[in-house]
Amino acid sequence: MVTLRQIRSVVAVVEEGSFTRAAARENATQSGVSQHVAAVEAVLGVTLFDRTSEGVVPTQAGRRYYAHAIDVLRHVDMAAGEARAAAGGVSGTLRAGLMPAFTRAALAPALDRFLTEYPQVQVQVIEGYSGTLTEMVRAETLDFALVPAGAGGVGLTVTHLARDREMLVSGPVLGLAPGKPVRLAELGPLKIVVPAATNVRRAKLEEYFETHGVQVARLMEMDAMLGTLGLVARSDWVTVLPGLICVGDADGVRRRVSPLADPALHSEFVVIEPARRPLSPQARLFLDALRGEVMALVAD
Numbered sequence: 001m002v003t004l005r006q007i008r009s010v011v012a013v014v015e016e017g018s019f020t021r022a023a024a025r026e027n028a029t030q031s032g033v034s035q036h037v038a039a040v041e042a043v044l045g046v047t048l049f050d051r052t053s054e055g056v057v058p059t060q061a062g063r064r065y066y067a068h069a070i071d072v073l074r075h076v077d078m079a080a081g082e083a084r085a086a087a088g089g090v091s092g093t094l095r096a097g098l099m100p101a102f103t104r105a106a107l108a109p110a111l112d113r114f115l116t117e118y119p120q121v122q123v124q125v126i127e128g129y130s131g132t133l134t135e136m137v138r139a140e141t142l143d144f145a146l147v148p149a150g151a152g153g154v155g156l157t158v159t160h161l162a163r164d165r166e167m168l169v170s171g172p173v174l175g176l177a178p179g180k181p182v183r184l185a186e187l188g189p190l191k192i193v194v195p196a197a198t199n200v201r202r203a204k205l206e207e208y209f210e211t212h213g214v215q216v217a218r219l220m221e222m223d224a225m226l227g228t229l230g231l232v233a234r235s236d237w238v239t240v241l242p243g244l245i246c247v248g249d250a251d252g253v254r255r256r257v258s259p260l261a262d263p264a265l266h267s268e269f270v271v272i273e274p275a276r277r278p279l280s281p282q283a284r285l286f287l288d289a290l291r292g293e294v295m296a297l298v299a300d
Helices: 002-016 018-023 030-044 060-088 107-117 129-138 201-211 225-234 244-250 281-299
Strands: 049-052 055-058 092-098 121-127 143-150 156-170 190-194 216-221 238-241 256-259 266-274
Touching: 002 018, 002 060, 018 030, 030 060, 030 156, 055 060, 055 107, 092 129, 092 281, 107 121, 107 281, 121 156, 121 281, 129 143, 129 156, 129 201, 129 266, 143 201, 156 244, 156 281, 190 201, 190 225, 225 238, 238 244, 244 256, 244 281, 256 281
Parallel strands: 092 121, 092 143, 190 216, 190 238
Antiparallel strands: 049 055, 143 266, 156 238, 156 256, 156 266
């Protein structure tokens, strides 16, 4: 007989690649986690892990067992969540991670509607960039996060959220017409604010600049959206952002928003959540509210 605690230990070792890190995550000792894994291997009659100098790597049997094990853990947690919801309505706490692209336009209306309908739910929202949010979801300090496609990896479930067009955001000093598509190769040399290297958007933007002849005078790395928008509004620095975050600048007064053209550039956004645990009822409902707002903004 294999217990849920033993299954959780196997899953933790696969996802952490280390018995030491798995033990820390499970609030257990390293020897305890090793014993749990050994017990599962004894029941199955197979070796689940190869121990190497670089860490612990699942065998083919280990990878297959892991894929089924996370389904087991998700269904157990899902059953518990649905039972609690049926007994007392939707309540509890949810923790969501959002990039600035979503907090600026989609968060407020989604929160307003959600909290009106589910007043017993405590909502915690963390704003951050893809690298940080991905690690927080993997560590289960967040129930889910909305991030660019490309963020993910072992221990995460990834589902598509939306596709959005990228925009050049500039200040009035550049004199661009609001809403008119622009070809960046015809505007340079440009002083461009870009996200940090840990943000998966960074490599995509630099590839676009290089591939399509964009002349770059200077690049400045900044993971501070309010600071970026403030600098752009008052100077000749520009940035490239998803259309979602530009909704508030449609009037063209402080900043000019110009769709990239010849060629256009689009970004895909996804929802990431821990692979071994399903969303709670309250987290699933809040994600639905956010998804509705995002899709309405993208459609516009």
